[in-house]
Amino acid sequence: MTPLVELRNATKDFRGIKAFSDVNFSLMPGEIHAVLGENGAGKSTLTKVMAGVHTLSEGELLIDGKPERLETPSAALAKGIAMVYQENSLVPSMTVAQNIYLGHEKTFNRLRGIYIAAQQFLQSLSFHVDPTALVSSLGAAQKQMVEIARAVHQQARVIIFDEPTASLTPEEKRYFFQLIRNLKKNGVTIIFISHALEEALELADTITVLRDGELVASQPASSLDRNGIIRLMVGRELSGEIYADTTETRKIRPLGRKILSVENLSMGGLVRNSSFSVYEGQVTGMFGLVGSGRTEMMKVVAGVIKRDFFHGGQVRLFGRPIRYRVPAPAIRDGIVYVTEERKQEGFFETMSIAENIHIGQVVKNRGGGFQVMSMNSAREAADTWRNRLNIRAINPDAKVIELSGGNQQKVVIAKALIQKPRLVIFDEPTRGVDVGAIAEIHAFIKQLADDGIGVVVISSYLPEVLAISDRILIARQGKIVEEMEAGTATEESIMYAAVH
Numbered sequence: 220m221t222p223l224v225e226l227r228n229a230t231k232d233f234r235g236i237k238a239f240s241d242v243n244f245s246l247m248p249g250e251i252h253a254v255l256g257e258n259g260a261g262k263s264t265l266t267k268v269m270a271g272v273h274t275l276s277e278g279e280l281l282i283d284g285k286p287e288r289l290e291t292p293s294a295a296l297a298k299g300i301a302m303v304y305q306e307n308s309l310v311p312s313m314t315v316a317q318n319i320y321l322g323h324e325k326t327f328n329r330l331r332g333i334y335i336a337a338q339q340f341l342q343s344l345s346f347h348v349d350p351t352a353l354v355s356s357l358g359a360a361q362k363q364m365v366e367i368a369r370a371v372h373q374q375a376r377v378i379i380f381d382e383p384t385a386s387l388t389p390e391e392k393r394y395f396f397q398l399i400r401n402l403k404k405n406g407v408t409i410i411f412i413s414h415a416l417e418e419a420l421e422l423a424d425t426i427t428v429l430r431d432g433e434l435v436a437s438q439p440a441s442s443l444d445r446n447g448i449i450r451l452m453v454g455r456e457l458s459g460e461i462y463a464d465t466t467e468t469r470k471i472r473p474l475g476r477k478i479l480s481v482e483n484l485s486m487g488g489l490v491r492n493s494s495f496s497v498y499e500g501q502v503t504g505m506f507g508l509v510g511s512g513r514t515e516m517m518k519v520v521a522g523v524i525k526r527d528f529f530h531g532g533q534v535r536l537f538g539r540p541i542r543y544r545v546p547a548p549a550i551r552d553g554i555v556y557v558t559e560e561r562k563q564e565g566f567f568e569t570m571s572i573a574e575n576i577h578i579g580q581v582v583k584n585r586g587g588g589f590q591v592m593s594m595n596s597a598r599e600a601a602d603t604w605r606n607r608l609n610i611r612a613i614n615p616d617a618k619v620i621e622l623s624g625g626n627q628q629k630v631v632i633a634k635a636l637i638q639k640p641r642l643v644i645f646d647e648p649t650r651g652v653d654v655g656a657i658a659e660i661h662a663f664i665k666q667l668a669d670d671g672i673g674v675v676v677i678s679s680y681l682p683e684v685l686a687i688s689d690r691i692l693i694a695r696q697g698k699i700v701e702e703m704e705a706g707t708a709t710e711e712s713i714m715y716a717a718v719h
């Protein structure tokens with residue numbers, strides 16, 4: 220059988236530095252093909268070559284056995300290849316429906332037609348997204364659904380998904396898997412990139428593993444298991460399980476001083492009369508399905524979304540009432556929110572790591588009477604953090620946009636921690652981070668709690684919530700409905716509280 224897409228001795232370099240080299244890759248018609256590897260291994264770049272985003276520096280790209288040169292994404296689309304990107308590529312000022320039908324508006328004679336079609340289409344995919352909503356008003360998961368819907372709508376022969384399930388809840392993931400299987404039944408060939416190895420094993424027919432830009436394996440999924448994949452990815456055994464640190468084997472940190480108390484907080488329809496507390500020296504996990512308001516509750520605390528006047532409630536930091544309208548004063552008071560939307564909120568993408576850290580310091584110290592960090596010390600700090608979090612950049616002055624997705628996430632974390640917070644809120648801290656780095660980031664978060672800082676971790680991934688929390692808060696329909704001791708919580712009990 221002729222491969223639908225093939226790469227022969229393919230190399231891509233950016234200004235002399237290789238993202239991948241000498242790769243031979245075949246995508247067979249009708250298969251589901253997973254591409255795995257550590258952060259920066261070259262997964263996104265490899266697939267972007269097939270989607271017309273990048274062109275090869277050396278080697279050949281063949282489609283249906285014929286050499287092709289795809290200069291643009293629309294050239295790839297003309298050949299039937301569509302891609303759902305890791306960093307979202309929607310137009311924020313347009314509605315959901317307009318984004319899905321971008322370029323096809325002419326087939327509708329009224330705007331209303333677009334909304335009706337989009338409504339039906341989204342429903343057929345089991346995506347709960349309002350077609351008339353502006354994309355800028357959506358959360359990360361819903362944006363991802365719109366991206367996926369758009370690719371499916373383009374009716375491509377090949378759809379490439381770059382970390383499609385990263386922001387989805389377990390429930391939404393099940394729908395998505397079903398969608399992938401249905402696409403396959405309808406003859407669509409799928410490539411998907413994921414850090415969730417179980418997903419790859421469950422879904423894929425073929426698994427390709429990249430390590431440091433080299434293809435180290437491409438074989439039937441049935442011939443691999445989780446540990447085998449990890450060995451191929453990192454070139455060694457990882458010590459132990461990533462989520463092995465279960466609550467049974469570990470000491471739960473005691474409650475420290477109460478650092479934050481939230482009483483009867485309400486905001487729009489998103490937060491409804493919610494009350495909870497956060498203590499120093501502990502990791503407080505926060506679990507909830509999309510729409511449960513967990514992100515919004517914490518964003519209000521950190522001044523990331525403006526507190527709506529007409530809704531009530533009280534937020535106290537060490538007993539003192541606080542109400543921030545922007546993040547800067549919250550940061551000066553020691554509250555830092557580490558965003559789940561790294562691209563929009565996390566950093567300045569055309570600046571280097573050091574410049575981003577420098578800017579972070581300027582925000583912290585403005586008006587505080589402190590010395591603002593010099594650019595030289597920012598550079599030193601950048602080096603320190605690059606080592607601590609193992610941020611892989613091809614050169615120290617690389618722009619953040621040139622880093623791989625997982626490494627960008629580590630920059631967002633470094634930028635927040637350098638502000639020496641007393642209360643730090645991580646929203647999905649390991650999204651898009653590879654198995655090795657997840658362990659590093661978890662160790663780091665626990666160290667913060669051991670150092671006496673109040674830590675909140677919002678996560679949609681139950682094994683993560685259980686591995687990292689001392690206490691677990693469960694949000695449902697805009698409020699915290701239950702609080703659990705990590706020692707007694709189980710995946711089932713947490714999920715039960717989140718949906719009932």
Ligand SMILES: Nc1ncnc2c1ncn2[C@@H]1O[C@H](COP(=O)(O)OP(=O)(O)OP(=O)(O)O)[C@@H](O)[C@H]1O
Pocket residue numbers: 233237238256257258259260261262263264265305611612613620621622623624625626651653
């Ligand atoms: N536009 C670019 N300019 C310069 N370097 C780039 C660019 N895009 C990617 N790179 C570099 O190429 C290498 C591979 O990056 P890529 O994004 O393909 O990794 P990845 O496997 O998708 O990682 P992740 O799991 O973190 O998303 C990295 O070293 C990255 O810094």
Ligand SMILES: [Mg+2]
Pocket residue numbers: 262263264305381623624625
């Ligand atoms: Mg990537």
